[in-house]
Amino acid sequence: MKIRNGFVSNSSSSSFVIFGKILSSDGLAKKFGFTEDEMNDIDENGLYDYEDRLTDCTYQYLSNDNEWIVGRALGGKKIDIVKDMEIAEKALGDGCKLYSGVDTDGEIVELNGV
Numbered sequence: 001m002k003i004r005n006g007f008v009s010n011s012s013s014s015s016f017v018i019f020g021k022i023l024s025s026d027g028l029a030k031k032f033g034f035t036e037d038e039m040n041d042i043d044e045n046g047l048y049d050y051e052d053r054l055t056d057c058t059y060q061y062l063s064n065d066n067e068w069i070v071g072r073a074l075g076g077k078k079i080d081i082v083k084d085m086e087i088a089e090k091a092l093g094d095g096c097k098l099y100s101g102v103d104t105d106g107e108i109v110e111l112n113g114v
Contacts (some may be wrong), residue, residue: 016060016061016073016099016100016101017072017073017074017075017098017099017100017101018059018069018070018071018072018073018074018098018099019070019071019072019084019088019096019097019098019099020057020070020072020088020096020097020099021061021069021071021092021094021095021096021097021105022067022068022069022070022099023067023068023069023070024066024067025042025043025066025067026037028070029091030067031070032050032053032054032055033042033053034050034053036085043066046057046061047061047068054070054091055083055090055091056072056087056091057070057071057072057087057088057091057092058070058071058072058073059071060099060101061066069099070092071088071092071096071099072085072087072088073083074098087099
């Protein structure tokens with residue numbers, strides 16, 4: 001997966017903004033306690049049936065790398081955004097980053113300076 005750092009000038013191409021972490025299959029299983037059988041099901045069918053286990057987080061699947069961005073979707077008033085960022089850090093720990101949707105090159109954009 002390619003992650004580009006920096007400012008995104010064409011925000012119309014973004015389909016989401018998530019504050020969280022990129023997790024591999026192993027990281028997802030460890031963080032949320034998924035069993036091997038559950039991970040096999042997730043790999044085959046996705047996370048939809050397990051969303052309630054994500055501690056109030058949402059996700060975006062990165063199909064090229066079999067990874068997920070897990071965190072809180074951001075939007076609304078500043079107070080709501082701050083609250084969502086706090087919830088993400090409580091669920092995922094320190095080190096959360098801000099990710100924007102897929103840009104025109106098919107890359108996930110990591111936003112810096114936020």
